[in-house]
Amino acid sequence: MEWLHAAVDYGIIGLLICMSIIAVALALERHLVYKNIRLGDFEDKKSLEIELTKKLHIIATIGSNAPYIGLLGTVLGIMLTFYTIGKEGMIDTSKIMTGLALALKATAIGLVVAIPSIVFYNFLLRKVKVLIAQWEIGNGRKRI
């Protein structure tokens, strides 16, 4: 059961941290792209939409899945704690409580990753809509 402990501690939390780094990096990249985009370059509305919504789905996926991954870590941690209690008998209340508390940290980190990701996603989605609307205004809805 030692491997499970390592999997919860390093695997799940490491995965969540990687997801967080990716989400923030993509959000910043998208933000820069939207700031520097020249709407005049695009002839077609659909190609503009494709360019604008590129990679947004990754942020959305991270935002919606990070809590689940954190929850998985917590469930595994609680499983591990109960397994240890079952094997060694009631040892020390403090040990059990510490085990449970540390299991919950995976959920906490999952939420910490998910909340900014969702915020970024909504923020970027709004920008995409604004940019498309601006393109439509600029092109006078002639080529729709």
Added chain:
Amino acid sequence: MNTYGLGYTHEQRYGLITSLSIHSLIFIIFFAISLHKDGDVKTFYIQFTQIGEETVQAPQPAKEMKRPRATEPERKVVREEIPVIKDTPVEVHEAVIRDNAIETPDVVKVASAPEPAPQPQAIHRQSGESTASNVAFASSGTSAIIETEFGSTGAPAFVNRQMPVYPTMAKKLGKQGRVVLRLHINEKGRLLNIEVVEPGGYGFTESAMEAVKMSTFSPAHEKGVSVASKALLSIRFILKRV
């Protein structure tokens, strides 16, 4: 901007670097806070005390009790079997080595007569010791096992001392405690058995036993020969504010 290939665009690089630096900044702040918190949190000290030392610290009415420590443990060993004998200071004891069973009842008779003011501590310990002394009587026939305690001459000593972990809940509650264990150590220095003479509660006993199991010992000596022994070990868990 419109590169669809594998090459990293300027924006991607910028995003990745900024994201990494934001995350590492968060980590640094987090660790700095946790390190800073550690500074004013209560640190704890675990002391290994000898039983003899304990009586020095206990409130004693008579001043002459504070004699050099060398004599203290031996006096205390006898007390540990017969708690009433405690305050008669003039005894010279080889009673530690139990060669025949006749010797001990003899001492009991002597001890019961000059009974000074009974100390609360002695009473407190009596419960644990009554069982312990029964064990001692039972094993007195084998004659090779000496009874001693850590710190006295010829007693077993730690080769590799593992410090016990202070139980978290006890630390949080600010509980202190003392655990007295009797370690059965054979003539090769192997730990055979642990008796709990005085349990500590709050996980102290478990922690102390855990540490003792991980430690290694050198055997007791008697006249230059390694012998099997039963040695008392007192472990105190003390919190100190820094």
